[in-house]
Amino acid sequence: MLAFIARRLAQSVVVMLVVAFIAFLVFRYVGDPVSSMLGQDSTMADHEALRERLGLNEPFYVQFYHFVTNALQGQFGISYRLQQPVSQLIMERLPATIELAFASSIIALVLGVGLGIYTALRQRTFGTGVIMTLSLIGVSLPTFLIGIGLIYIFAVELKWLPSFGRGQVVDLGWWRTGLLTESGLRSLILPAITLSLFQLTLIMRLVRAEMLEVLRTDYIRFAKARGLSQRAINFGHALRNTMVPVITITGLQLGSVIAFAIITETVFQWPGVGSLFVNSVAVVDVPVMAAYLVFVALVFVVINLIVDILYFIVDPRLRDGAKSGR
């Protein structure tokens, strides 16, 4: 088991190094940070001097080497745009993103499973038709449009919910949460719904398909024959057997929700790492971009590692194989 985890961790480091390497390869084509840093009142001599000082004249592999050696010491540099330490900026923004990601995942899971079961059990009803059609819209409309649409309906027209931001936050010292204030919770609703829609439809369709599959299997028929109640069959047997793939998908999706909440965060001015990244790209803030991409790689690597470990625990074949290999 330990050897397995150690091997996985070693592979994770390689993945992160490769991501950073590709990032630095690409950074040369996203523009020049110097002209946006110096502005209009600057001479060519100033530009050259700053470029030299920032080490931007070095070949990319030298810049990459400096980045890696500094990163290994926990140094991600200073943001060109905000002049603050990058690691501090990311840590400050992380709680907002994580709270949004979890809220939207919970919405997606609860509604997705519920609607999935409903549409599987009531196959040819009017309600199912409506839900299935709406789910197509949810999958095909861009997040941007959904977000703006929700803002116009619930903030501008009805004035029920705030149009942007995270509301009041409570500082717990190591975590700034918006979950403990009324304005924070109200602010969370629209972005969480926006971000959850895609996952919601995915989970709903997955649950529905799995349920239909399971309901056709022999042991469900036997259960019916045994005279078990419909309720016990549907929820005790059928649903339990559909949950394994659903949990896997939700877990893996959590990674992409944390990493790619960028559009939702931008539309709602949600102060998370995604909007930090977008603002940094616009002015070629290389230190933030590099650290963010490595961070995203880390999120995926960690989640995959956890999933792997779970498989290892759940699947006896894997475990025995490892034992015999030892």
Added chain:
Amino acid sequence: MHSSLTRIAAALIASTMLAGVANAETIRWARSSDALTLDPHSQNQGVTHTFAHHIYETLLDRAVSGELQPRLATEWHIKEGDPTVWVFKLREGVKFHDGADFTAEDVVFSLNRARSEGSNMKQLHAEVAEVRAIDDHTVEVQMIGPSPLYPNNITNTFMMDKTWSEAHDLQEVQDFGAGETNYAVLNTNGTGPYTLESREVDVRSVLKLNEGWWGETPAVTEIHFLPISDNATRIAALLSGDVDIVQDVPVQDIERLQNSAGFKVETGPENRIIYFGYKFGEAPLKSSNITDSNPINNPLVREAMELALDRDAIQRVVMRGQSVPAGIANPPFVNGWTAELDAYPKPDIEKAKALLAEAGYPDGFTITLDTPNNRYVNDEAISTAYVGMLGQIGIKVTLASRPVAEHSPIILANESDFYLLGWGVPTFDSAYIFNDLVHTKNATHGTYNVGLYSNPEIDDKIIALGTETDLEKRNASIAEIWKVVKADRVLLPVHNQVLAYAMRDDLTLPVHPENQPYMTMVKFAE
């Protein structure tokens, strides 16, 4: 009993509402981006300066009319008998937020910090040789040579407290390369009308009225500064009542907001000209099918290109009326502007075609136009419109559209044959335009003269402007330079941008030509 309770409640509600109107003091102010830093000398950038103006103050600043006005300096003049020295008399009784007195020593410290190596403001103080405190409230600035326009350069140079700065080791401006952050990036101690209450970068900054401020007490006593980067969300925030003033209003939303009950939009000209530039010189263009010469170097071709440009159509269609078409690359506030220079020819396709034929290009030619797509108002749409107009006279243009972060390096490396750019003139004097856009490009001048226009005679005149103290002679020289620049079509101006601020309709906030409104100027309707 019941009714009297109701009456009391009603009276209470009414009184709190009245008090609410009288003390409706908090303004929630939204912009598209946040101030980059609180260090007043580290960035030379509009949003950062505008925010800093609420906390820190400058010796002089600009009124809404564009004129210089006293702020921490009450008087300023050239020293009698020595044209190389500027004398500033300081306002008395001014205190920093921490209670320290504002004196000449602070001015000396601040000006020296602003012109130090790590400062992005240093170019504006390049002519300064030494700053001296004469007494507590008099400062002399020794220039390298006569610098008659130096006061124009200091409207965004903020005054810091020497003692406070030294206590926090702030003699140097933040150095990006050093990998460390300094105290002034997040902490402030100015003399301005507001003090910093809290700040979350990119989220919210809260400012509170500085009770000890020397000026007339403003109506706004608390400011919530809220960056909202997405255009649609920013306007939605105003419409839903989550913010009170939106400073960066997209052109397409102006009319709709004007027609929405409860809101109004104030517009005014901005000090920013939008122009096309192109490559001079004999060398063939990289992006053209004409490989033996540079068609643009022929004055007839440049004239044809101007005749193809329908500025009024761009103003009407692309800008929805929100621009001021221009015949000179100089905004109307700026010294050197005249109505005569600003006149522009009516588009004339036939004549343009004839000129191209006369120049030896009866079938036109091909060229690439580089345009930014996220820097100026509708920048890409302006370029697209001009591509169509040039097509009518046979010049086949390929449009290369990029975000400004990619556009700028291409421009600055002189790699563009034909480009769109905008230029603001913070000194409100033509010399600023000549120095950077007209003077032959070298290490210190002509940074954005990326078409590489070069006219040694004009260069000499531009350099002479820097030290000419006789204002009449100087203005005559500016007029001569503009005459040549216009005749040579060094730059092809399109229009001046228009600024729009949207707000609740019980508020008044005049548009500032440098897009630097002060919340102290906000008035509430009775």
